[in-house]
Amino acid sequence: MEKLKKDEIEKALKNLDGWEYNENAIHTTIEFKDFKEAFSAMTRIAFEAEAQQHHPEWTNVYNNLEINLSTHDAGGVTQKDIEMATTIETLLFS
Amino acid sequence: MEKLKKDEIEKALKNLDGWEYNENAIHTTIEFKDFKEAFSAMTRIAFEAEAQQHHPEWTNVYNNLEINLSTHDAGGVTQKDIEMATTIETLLFS
Known part of the structure; x- marks a missing residue:
């Protein structure tokens, strides 16, 4: 890849x-209603990450979720990350 | 509190x-077999965090989980954090 x-x-x-793209990764932050919605x-x-065998680096604090995607083996962003970001957007917002 | x-x-x-205790929070890092085990x-x-209404700041990357506990309203570590850490230890290691 x-x-x-x-x-x-x-x-x-x-x-x-x-x-956003910076530091060789793409990033987003999503705010939910509460912890239950975030989790x-x-x-x-x-489940999607496991299915795609491509896992995020993510941090959750209560209703807030920060997601960072990059492809470790490639040392940056690949099509896999774009696909995962697209999956996340589709899952959550469509 | x-x-x-x-x-x-x-x-x-x-x-x-x-x-470990530093920067007004307690921290641990746990390594699992893989992403599925970590998640x-x-x-x-x-579920325990929601039941105790006390939520971690946590970061997951594949099989790795970093957990930071502090009590925002108290500006540091309270008995709630010790209880949550104890709960986590009991859940995962006993």
Whole structure:
């Protein structure tokens, strides 16, 4: 899986809502109603991450969820990360 | 809920395995077999956190889980955090 170039990543992120690229990863922060809503979303994402065998680095504090995606083996952002971000957006917001 | 003193916290942590106190919070890092094991543990902890109405700040990367506990309203570590850490230890290691 090949590392994407900055302009490729930024182009892909235009199709998504609330993702930023920096430090060789793409990032988003999502605010939920409460902890239960946040953790429910995490559970749905967890199953997809496992299915895609591509796992986020994520931090949860109460109703807040920060997600960072990158492809360790490629040392940056690959198509796998764009796909995972797209999956997350579809799961949560459509 | 009153903020505990440093020596009270360190005394309490002696009864737990792998927790450290610094920067006004207690911290542990747990390594699991894989993502599924890590997220399963998180799910068990999530239900307890919700029941105790005391939620961790936690970061997961694949099989790794970092947990930080503090009591926001008290500006530090309280008995609630010691209880939550004890709950986590009991859930996962007993």
